[in-house]
Amino acid sequence: MAEEVKLLGVWGSPYSRRVETALKLKNVEYEFVEEDLQSKSALLLKSNPVHQKIPVLLHNGKPLAESQVILEYIDETWKEGFPILPKDPYERAQARFWARFIDEKCLPATYKVLWGCEELEKAVEEACELLKILENELKDKKFFAGETVGLVDIVANFIGYWLRAIQEVVGVELLTKEKLPKLYNWSDEFCSVFQESLPPKDKLVAYIRDRLQSTNTTTTSS
Numbered sequence: 001m002a003e004e005v006k007l008l009g010v011w012g013s014p015y016s017r018r019v020e021t022a023l024k025l026k027n028v029e030y031e032f033v034e035e036d037l038q039s040k041s042a043l044l045l046k047s048n049p050v051h052q053k054i055p056v057l058l059h060n061g062k063p064l065a066e067s068q069v070i071l072e073y074i075d076e077t078w079k080e081g082f083p084i085l086p087k088d089p090y091e092r093a094q095a096r097f098w099a100r101f102i103d104e105k106c107l108p109a110t111y112k113v114l115w116g117c118e119e120l121e122k123a124v125e126e127a128c129e130l131l132k133i134l135e136n137e138l139k140d141k142k143f144f145a146g147e148t149v150g151l152v153d154i155v156a157n158f159i160g161y162w163l164r165a166i167q168e169v170v171g172v173e174l175l176t177k178e179k180l181p182k183l184y185n186w187s188d189e190f191c192s193v194f195q196e197s198l199p200p201k202d203k204l205v206a207y208i209r210d211r212l213q214s215t216n217t218t219t220t221s222s
């Protein structure tokens with residue numbers, strides 16, 4: 001019986017792009033279903049009743065939620081394909097540690113800077129400090145996983161692609177060659193490897209401009 005792999009996602013979401021990247025690395029064919037987050041589908045609500053968020057992966061009808069959980073599931077299910085997590089248990093635990101560090105620390109600090117906050121200077125400093133810690137983990141490697149990409153590289157996709165596009169639009173400087181040279185170079189490598197599974201830059205920039213404009217309009221009219 002042919003496998004059915006369906007992804008509920010949003011084109012501009014780094015979280016659903018993580019899942020697409022992993023499926024592509026494993027050469028798994030899938031159907032992408034674009035969700036409207038303003039009017040979530042019954043399938044999304046039924047498949048992820050706890051968080052009601054994308055991405056949701058449906059494998060032969062069975063739903064999975066939370067991008068990092070999905071990435072591990074993909075790695076374990078399509079074992080023969082490109083390895084996403086290291087084989088060695090210690091290295092695997094380390095990869096999970098850094099992936100969690102990105103979601104729990106780096107992204108909230110970065111979002112705070114990009115989507116506006118009162119003490120911007122302090123927020124930029126805090127986000128840079130966290131990104132510096134992440135940068136140190138790169139050591140002299142090309143990717144977080146070594147010569148090829150792995151879990152941490154996929155999870156860091158927002159930092160590798162979205163961050164540079166958004167900071168330009170918003171007019172703040174977080175990830176620059178001067179401040180974080182290794183992370184900046186990594187983001188170049190990241191973009192060249194993952195080009196196919198990243199949203200088009202023009203479309204992304206237009207979307208961010210719209211989003212900023214509507215946030216500003218809501219703030220000034222309230």
Ligand SMILES: N[C@@H](CCC(=O)N[C@@H](CS)C(=O)NCC(=O)O)C(=O)O
Pocket residue numbers: 010013014015037052053054055065066067068
């Ligand atoms: N921790 C989740 C985060 C997913 C997430 O934040 N998804 C957003 C879109 S980028 C969402 O579905 N938001 C809808 C909502 O919050 O109602 C993951 O890693 O999958």
